[in-house]
Amino acid sequence: MNSERKAAYALVAPAVFIVAVFVLSPIVQAFINSLYRDTPFSPKTFIGLDNYRTLFSDSVATGTIEFTLIFVIVSTALEILIGLGLALVIHEHFKGRGLVRAAVLIPWAIPTVVAGVMWKYMLNDQYGFVNLVFYGSNVANYVAWLASEWSARMAIIGADVWKTSSFAALLILAGLQSIPEDLYEAARIDGANAVKRFFRITLPLLKPAILLALLFRMMDAFRVFALVYVMTQGAPGGSTNVLQYYGYQKMFPEQQFGYGSAVSVLVFVMIAIVATILIRTVRTRIYES
Amino acid sequence: MRRIVLIAGMLIVGMALFGCGGSDTESGVTSVNLVVWKPNIPAAWDSALAMFHEAHPDIKIVREIGPHSSSQFHDLVAQKLRNQDPSVDAFLMDVIWTPEFAAAGWAMPLDERFPPSEQDKFFDGCIQADVWDGKIYGVPLNIDAGILYYRKDLLDQYGFEPPTTWAAMIDQIDSIQAGENDPNLNGFSGQFRQYEGLICDMLEIVQSNGGRLTEPESPETMEAIAFVRNELIGDAAPEGVLTYSEQESLDLFTSGGAVFHRNWPYAWSVSKESPIAGQVGIARLPSFKDDMSTSTLGGWRFGISRYSKNPDAAWTVVEFFTSPQMQRHFAVNAGRAPARKTLYQDSAVLAANPHFEEMYPVFETATPRPRTPVYPEVSNILQRFLHSALSQDDADLEALAAKAATEMETALGRVQ
Amino acid sequence: MRRVVFTIVIVAVVLFSIGPFMWILNTSLKSPQTIAERPPTIIPDLQTEFFAAAVDEHNFMRYVGNSAIVAGLTTLLAVLVGTLAAYPLARLRMPWRRGILSLVLAASMFPQIAIVGGVYRLLLKLGLLNTHPGLVLPYTALTLPLAIWILTSFFKEIPSDLEDSARVDGCGPLATMWRIFVPVAAPAVFTTAILVFIYAWNEFFFALLIMTDPAVQTLPVGIAKFPGEYMVPWGELAAAAVIATIPLVVLVLVLQRRIISGLTAGAVKG
Numbered sequence: 003m004n005s006e007r008k009a010a011y012a013l014v015a016p017a018v019f020i021v022a023v024f025v026l027s028p029i030v031q032a033f034i035n036s037l038y039r040d041t042p043f044s045p046k047t048f049i050g051l052d053n054y055r056t057l058f059s060d061s062v063a064t065g066t067i068e069f070t071l072i073f074v075i076v077s078t079a080l081e082i083l084i085g086l087g088l089a090l091v092i093h094e095h096f097k098g099r100g101l102v103r104a105a106v107l108i109p110w111a112i113p114t115v116v117a118g119v120m121w122k123y124m125l126n127d128q129y130g131f132v133n134l135v136f137y138g139s140n141v142a143n144y145v146a147w148l149a150s151e152w153s154a155r156m157a158i159i160g161a162d163v164w165k166t167s168s169f170a171a172l173l174i175l176a177g178l179q180s181i182p183e184d185l186y187e188a189a190r191i192d193g194a195n196a197v198k199r200f201f202r203i204t205l206p207l208l209k210p211a212i213l214l215a216l217l218f219r220m221m222d223a224f225r226v227f228a229l230v231y232v233m234t235q236g237a238p239g240g241s242t243n244v245l246q247y248y249g250y251q252k253m254f255p256e257q258q259f260g261y262g263s264a265v266s267v268l269v270f271v272m273i274a275i276v277a278t279i280l281i282r283t284v285r286t287r288i289y290e291s
Numbered sequence: 292m293r294r295i296v297l298i299a300g301m302l303i304v305g306m307a308l309f310g311c312g313g314s315d316t317e318s319g320v321t322s323v324n325l326v327v328w329k330p331n332i333p334a335a336w337d338s339a340l341a342m343f344h345e346a347h348p349d350i351k352i353v354r355e356i357g358p359h360s361s362s363q364f365h366d367l368v369a370q371k372l373r374n375q376d377p378s379v380d381a382f383l384m385d386v387i388w389t390p391e392f393a394a395a396g397w398a399m400p401l402d403e404r405f406p407p408s409e410q411d412k413f414f415d416g417c418i419q420a421d422v423w424d425g426k427i428y429g430v431p432l433n434i435d436a437g438i439l440y441y442r443k444d445l446l447d448q449y450g451f452e453p454p455t456t457w458a459a460m461i462d463q464i465d466s467i468q469a470g471e472n473d474p475n476l477n478g479f480s481g482q483f484r485q486y487e488g489l490i491c492d493m494l495e496i497v498q499s500n501g502g503r504l505t506e507p508e509s510p511e512t513m514e515a516i517a518f519v520r521n522e523l524i525g526d527a528a529p530e531g532v533l534t535y536s537e538q539e540s541l542d543l544f545t546s547g548g549a550v551f552h553r554n555w556p557y558a559w560s561v562s563k564e565s566p567i568a569g570q571v572g573i574a575r576l577p578s579f580k581d582d583m584s585t586s587t588l589g590g591w592r593f594g595i596s597r598y599s600k601n602p603d604a605a606w607t608v609v610e611f612f613t614s615p616q617m618q619r620h621f622a623v624n625a626g627r628a629p630a631r632k633t634l635y636q637d638s639a640v641l642a643a644n645p646h647f648e649e650m651y652p653v654f655e656t657a658t659p660r661p662r663t664p665v666y667p668e669v670s671n672i673l674q675r676f677l678h679s680a681l682s683q684d685d686a687d688l689e690a691l692a693a694k695a696a697t698e699m700e701t702a703l704g705r706v707q
Numbered sequence: 708m709r710r711v712v713f714t715i716v717i718v719a720v721v722l723f724s725i726g727p728f729m730w731i732l733n734t735s736l737k738s739p740q741t742i743a744e745r746p747p748t749i750i751p752d753l754q755t756e757f758f759a760a761a762v763d764e765h766n767f768m769r770y771v772g773n774s775a776i777v778a779g780l781t782t783l784l785a786v787l788v789g790t791l792a793a794y795p796l797a798r799l800r801m802p803w804r805r806g807i808l809s810l811v812l813a814a815s816m817f818p819q820i821a822i823v824g825g826v827y828r829l830l831l832k833l834g835l836l837n838t839h840p841g842l843v844l845p846y847t848a849l850t851l852p853l854a855i856w857i858l859t860s861f862f863k864e865i866p867s868d869l870e871d872s873a874r875v876d877g878c879g880p881l882a883t884m885w886r887i888f889v890p891v892a893a894p895a896v897f898t899t900a901i902l903v904f905i906y907a908w909n910e911f912f913f914a915l916l917i918m919t920d921p922a923v924q925t926l927p928v929g930i931a932k933f934p935g936e937y938m939v940p941w942g943e944l945a946a947a948a949v950i951a952t953i954p955l956v957v958l959v960l961v962l963q964r965r966i967i968s969g970l971t972a973g974a975v976k977g
Contacts, residue, residue, distance in 0.1 A: 007802075009880040010795035014807060017792035017851055024848030025814040028825025032817075042373060042395030043664050043706045061694070062675070091720050094713070102717060103967070104960040105724045111955035112728065113909040115927045116948040120731050123941055127531030128543055129747040131730045139746040142474035146531035149682055168724065175967060225818045228911055237485030238533060239679030246818045253820055254366040255667040257373070257395075258705075266821030273816040326919065331935035333764070355837075355919040358932045363915075370916055374828055378836070475745060537937035542743040557937055 035263035042257055053264035065240050066248045073244060074223040080163045081219050085170025093178045110168040118232030121161040151241040154234055158242050161229050170215040177211020217280040224273045245269050321604040322351045326368055326382040328359040335624040343611050350604050361385045361487055372397035375598045380605040384429050384594045386420045387666050393423035394664035398594040400426040404606050416588050416657050417630045428594055430613045431630030435589030436657040437495050440552040443572040453574035460577050464527045467550055478527035480540040481553035485678040488536050490660060490670055491587040492553060493677050498585040498658060499578030504673055505661050507692035520681050533682050559646045560626050573646055588657035668702045735945035742942050757942035767947055770929030776839055777925055778907035781846040785903045786896055789854030794884045797862035815852035819912050827916060837920040845913055850903040861895035862888055894968050901966050926951050
């Protein structure tokens with residue numbers, strides 16, 4: 003081994019060690035566990051892929067998968083759109099821009115648990131802020147947002163969009179700042195209007211940043227937990243249940259470690275597929291430019 | 292390669308040295324790790340601990356505090372016991388956990404220390420809840436049961452007695468609402484969010500019709516659920532009760548927004564300091580048929596971990612905290628209803644909680660929730676079933692009930 | 708006209724972002740008498756009762772302190788270990804480079820519930836439950852992928868003639884990293900630090916299971932413990948939420964320029 007290689011390994015070692023011990027080895031355990039029936043009430047038995055079979059046949063599980071996908075698609079789409087809008091606004095030069103930028107970053111800095119509690123309180127049907135905004139002081143019209151299927155789903159998605167759009171905005175803003183100003187100058191001289199400039203220059207050059215934001219947001223969205231845990235616990239019925247909360251219910255309250263592990267492996271596989279596709283796209287984009 | 296191992300090793304050792312955990316036994320002092328929730332009234336617990344340490348200088352209680360929500364606290368304690376964490380000696384158990392903790396081998400049987408002669412001093416329901424497979428696993432600390440709160444002023448004004456049937460309650464609500472003509476006045480508030488409380492509230496209604504939660508397809512059960520969906524929620528009670536736990540439902544009642552309210556005994560002292568103070572009455576919950584009024588049994592008990600290294604010291608702690616003196620202490624200073632029967636004739640307890648006298652017969656007959664080691668799963672199945680049935684106006688009750696019955700069968704099949 | 712529209716847009720953006728937070732601030736300044744009023748009162752009675760209760764009764768400042776320790780140590784460790792690893796991964800010739808990088812990145816794709824059981828058992832064996840390091844180590848492991856990723860992509864962008872000149876001067880790889888890369892990478896290091904800090908400050912799930920001793924519990928766990936058996940103290944919760952958020956708001960306010968410039972320089976080009 004030459005000295006450079008030795009140094010390289012020595013430098014990488016602590017990181018690899020920590021990640022291997024605290025993340026990778028528990029993950030391997032989870033993979034193995036997912037092949038067992040593992041509850042405190044009967045001996046641990048190997049059952050092959052039975053847990054996965056249940057996962058795809060049980061209607062509670064499939065309903066959970068369905069809402070998880072809805073959540074991921076709708077919330078990331080909205081977060082990217084709103085994030086793009088926010089980024090464009092805070093990229094402009096205006097007085098007090100620093101303050102506005104800081105304001106935009108606030109939701110991102112609020113602990114998710116706190117954000118969940120806040121939104122639950124604001125969606126209350128008697129003293130909720132949301133009802134005050136929509137219906138003023140007419141209490142009789144106040145709506146119990148978390149009591150029916152679609153408004154509860156919208157509430158969860160809305161809270162997530164509020165909380166994380168600013169992170170998307172941050173990444174997209176960084177992308178905006180790396181676009182050279184002279185490109186716009188040139189386009190202006192060629193007589194391109196603002197809309198044309200946006201679609202011809204800004205958007206194509208932003209693609210890597212947008213794809214990156216998409217990657218980050220999607221990976222996180224698949225793992226949504228705290229908002230559901232705090233706001234609805236899957237209610238009404240099971241209509242806002244998401245995979246990681248479902249897995250949690252199985253593993254911790256219900257003590258079914260094997261089945262719960264299978265749920266977490268499924269989440270991992272979903273994330274891995276999406277991430278691989280997106281990372282590929284990001285890479286080719288970069289080579290093209 | 293050796294260097295990698297070295298660095299890694301140093302890192303771990305360094306971090307371990309940094310830590311300060313572990314149980315240190317000073318000379319002659321045994322420490323007992325007690326896992327409890329965050330108390331509603333911390334001062335009452337602090338003074339209780341001080342009293343213990345004064346009486347038992349040879350034992351030091353190390354308190355670990357978890358969240359008070361029964362399900363969050365369950366997950367925490369179960370996680371520790373499942374991993375045979377030796378740092379847990381004694382812990383609080385909700386009334387619904389005993390079968391699970393006993394069947395999993397987490398809780399220690401206490402028969403030798405807690406003989407029948409001692410058990411007789413507690414409410415029978417509490418003791419029954421602590422028994423699994425012929426052995427006893429917990430010592431009750433307090434008891435809880437659901438009751439009906441009502442607005443005395445409004446009922447008096449309209450010449451009503453507290454209703455004994457649900458139909459009578461609906462009739463009274465209709466007359467009072469018609470008379471008051473106040474859009475902000477609802478008839479009823481209770482706990483129908485999808486959580487453990489939903490099971491408690493629905494058990495009371497279903498069993499007061501002769502139904503059983505574990506038999507969702509029986510006509511009596513279906514009838515009771517249909518009543519809640521069609522006549523209670525969205526009509527006598529606001530749609531929002533589907534999102535209410537105790538706090539929100541009590542807020543509605545104490546702010547003058549409901550005529551009737553289902554809650555636990557604690558709500559009595561809260562309502563005393565609210566805008567409707569002095570206008571609140573309590574009664575047994577209504578039923579569908581005569582003499583079928585049902586109250587769900589609640590309350591906490593202490594268990595001892597099978598992995599405890601100091602079970603004797605742990606028992607000393609449990610014995611102390613469930614003693615008549617301490618149950619009186621918690622009744623007087625924290626408003627908790629004692630699990631010991633004789634304290635209901637105690638002048639200090641009754642002076643602080645006059646409503647306990649009226650509650651006594653309710654406690655005596657309180658009904659337990661289904662008893663099974665897989666209770667958390669059964670509860671989740673029932674919560675999903677009940678909440679879907681109540682929140683979807685067009686839901687096919689029979690199909691939902693059939694599905695819940697199948698799911699419960701599978702769950703119960705998991706226990707051998 | 709354009710200016711008017713733009714101003715409206717700005718106002719909308721600000722309201723969207725801080726509106727909910729302002730309502731919580733408003734709630735925290737109410738009194739127990741007005742908090743559950745229907746309809747909710749818009750103008751608070753400016754009581755500090757809830758803040759006092761959060762700080763005195765719920766001992767909230769202790770949680771803030773613990774969070775600061777845990778988040779601070781995590782940041783230090785993740786940035787240090789991450790920088791060490793990112794440099795060779797970006798610049799040095801080593802076999803398995805790609806493999807190591809993908810392995811580390813894959814670690815960021817797993818749901819937390821799958822990891823927490825194994826981590827708990829490990830900490831139990833090491834005697835690290837209920838200690839600050841018991842939380843710092845898993846947090847470091849969970850944030851390292853992000854740190855390594857940002858720093859690696861940043862290091863890759865640094866022109867190699869800088870490196871070459873150092874080599875000519877006879878610097879070894881370690882000295883090159885320390886003298887050339889770390890100073891240039893300051894903005895990216897800074898961004899990484901902020902991201903890691905915010906993660907550790909906000910994490911709830913691991914903290915709930917690992918920290919059961921109130922003396923070491925962090926802020927989100929402290930907040931989760933506010934509700935009593937049947938009571939949800941909305942006012943105290945709101946006050947706690949305000950206290951929990953303000954340090955981060957100040958951080959963001961002071962440092963927003965650096966957060967943004969660090970990201971521009973590093974991550975996005977990755």
